[in-house]
Amino acid sequence: MTMRMLATTVAAMAIATSVAAQDSMELQFQSSDNSGTAAFEIQQEWAARVGEMSEGRITVEMLPVGSIVEYNETLDAVGAGILDGHITDSSYFTGKDAAFALIGNPVGAYSSPEELRAFFNEGGGTELYNEILEPYGVHFIGPAAQPAEAIPSTVPIDSVADLQGVKMRAPEGMVQSVFAAAGAAPVNLPQSEVFTSLDKGVIAAADATTLATNHSMGLHDVALHPIWPGFHSLPLNEVSINADTWESLSEEDQQMLTESVAWYAETLAERIGQRDEEVAEELRATEGVTIHTWSEEAKREFRQIAQEQWAPFAERSENAQRVYDALTAHLSAEGLL
Structure with a gap:
C-alpha cells in the first residue's frame, strides 16, 4: 500500500469514526423520585427502552433525585447542559413563574392520568408548555402522570x-x-x-x-x-430534554423519543394504578x-x-x-x- 493510499484509508476511517460518534449519544436524566420506588423503576425501564428503540445509538442513564442537583434545580441544570434531561413534577419550579404551578399541578383539575394527558395532547398544552420552557433552554417531550396521589398521615383525617x-x-x-x-x-x-x-x-x-x-x-x-x-x-410528570440536544436530533429520533415517552406515560399510569390496588389490599390486612x-x-x-x-x-x-x-x-x- 502506497503512502497516499494509506493516508486516504486513515482519513476515511477517521471520517467514519466521526460520523459514528455524531450518531451516538449518551444522555443523563435525573428524576425527582427516589431510587427503589416503583416510579423510578419504570423510568429505568423507559431509559432501557430508548436504547432498544434507537438500536443503541442513544443511551440514557437514569439518575434518582439529588444525584447531580437538588430536586428543584433540575430545570436550570437541564437548560445549562449539566443534565441532559429530567423527569419531574413541574410545579417544583413555581418560584420562577406561577405558570409552573398551574401547568404542573392545578389541584382539583383532573381525576385520572388520561384526563391530564388529554390537555397536553389534544388541548394545546404541549405547544403552550414548550413556549414557556423556551427561555430556559429546555424542550418538553411529553406528559405523564400517576394516579391521583394519596396522603400518608399519622392522624385520622376524614374531612376538610x-x-x-x-x-x-x-x-x-x-x-x-x-x-x-x-x-x-x-x-x-x-x-x-x-x-x-x-x-x-x-x-x-x-x-x-x-x-x-x-x-x-x-x-x-x-x-x-x-x-x-x-x-x-394529580401532578404532571414531565419528561424534558436540553433544547440544543433536542434540535441536534434527527426528526426520526425526535419521533422515537416522543413515542417512548408515550409508552412511559401509559405504563406508569397502568402499573402504579394496579400496584395501588395491591397495596390497599395489603394495608387493609395490616394491623x-x-x-x-x-x-x-x-x-x-x-x-x-x-x-x-x-x-x-x-x-x-x-x-x-x-x-x-x-x-x-x-x-x-x-x-x-
Missing part, C-alpha cells in the same frame, strides 16, 4: 374540617396554597425527607405521591392513617393501619377550595394567565370544569 391546623408537607406552589386555604399548615420539604419528618413528628401528614410509591418508601410504617383513593393532586376514604361530599368541598386558587395564580404572570385560559377552556369543552 379535620385538616385544621395539621402540619403537613406540601411542595411549593398551588398545593401549598390549597392546603393552607383548607386550614392546614403546609411546610416545604423535599420528598426524600418525608419519612424522617413523619417518623419524628415534624409533620403529621404529607402530600407525597401515590399509595404504592408511598408504601415503597416505607411511609406506612410510620403513617398509619393513609387517605386513599386520592382526590386532591394498626386504617385507610381513610373521603366521602364524595368531602371531596367536592376540597376541590371547590382548590379551584378557587387557580385565578389568583393566573394573575401572577402573563404565562400563568395563558395556562389558566387554555386549561379552563379545555376543561369546559370536556365538561370537566
Whole structure:
C-alpha cells in the first residue's frame, strides 16, 4: 500500500469514526423520585427502552433525585447542559413563574392520568408548555402522570374540617396554597425527607405521591392513617430534554423519543394504578393501619377550595394567565370544569 493510499484509508476511517460518534449519544436524566420506588423503576425501564428503540445509538442513564442537583434545580441544570434531561413534577419550579404551578399541578383539575394527558395532547398544552420552557433552554417531550396521589398521615383525617391546623408537607406552589386555604399548615420539604419528618413528628401528614410509591418508601410504617383513593393532586410528570440536544436530533429520533415517552406515560399510569390496588389490599390486612376514604361530599368541598386558587395564580404572570385560559377552556369543552 502506497503512502497516499494509506493516508486516504486513515482519513476515511477517521471520517467514519466521526460520523459514528455524531450518531451516538449518551444522555443523563435525573428524576425527582427516589431510587427503589416503583416510579423510578419504570423510568429505568423507559431509559432501557430508548436504547432498544434507537438500536443503541442513544443511551440514557437514569439518575434518582439529588444525584447531580437538588430536586428543584433540575430545570436550570437541564437548560445549562449539566443534565441532559429530567423527569419531574413541574410545579417544583413555581418560584420562577406561577405558570409552573398551574401547568404542573392545578389541584382539583383532573381525576385520572388520561384526563391530564388529554390537555397536553389534544388541548394545546404541549405547544403552550414548550413556549414557556423556551427561555430556559429546555424542550418538553411529553406528559405523564400517576394516579391521583394519596396522603400518608399519622392522624385520622376524614374531612376538610379535620385538616385544621395539621402540619403537613406540601411542595411549593398551588398545593401549598390549597392546603393552607383548607386550614392546614403546609411546610416545604423535599420528598426524600418525608419519612424522617413523619417518623419524628415534624409533620403529621404529607402530600407525597401515590399509595404504592408511598408504601415503597416505607411511609406506612410510620403513617398509619393513609387517605386513599386520592382526590386532591394529580401532578404532571414531565419528561424534558436540553433544547440544543433536542434540535441536534434527527426528526426520526425526535419521533422515537416522543413515542417512548408515550409508552412511559401509559405504563406508569397502568402499573402504579394496579400496584395501588395491591397495596390497599395489603394495608387493609395490616394491623394498626386504617385507610381513610373521603366521602364524595368531602371531596367536592376540597376541590371547590382548590379551584378557587387557580385565578389568583393566573394573575401572577402573563404565562400563568395563558395556562389558566387554555386549561379552563379545555376543561369546559370536556365538561370537566
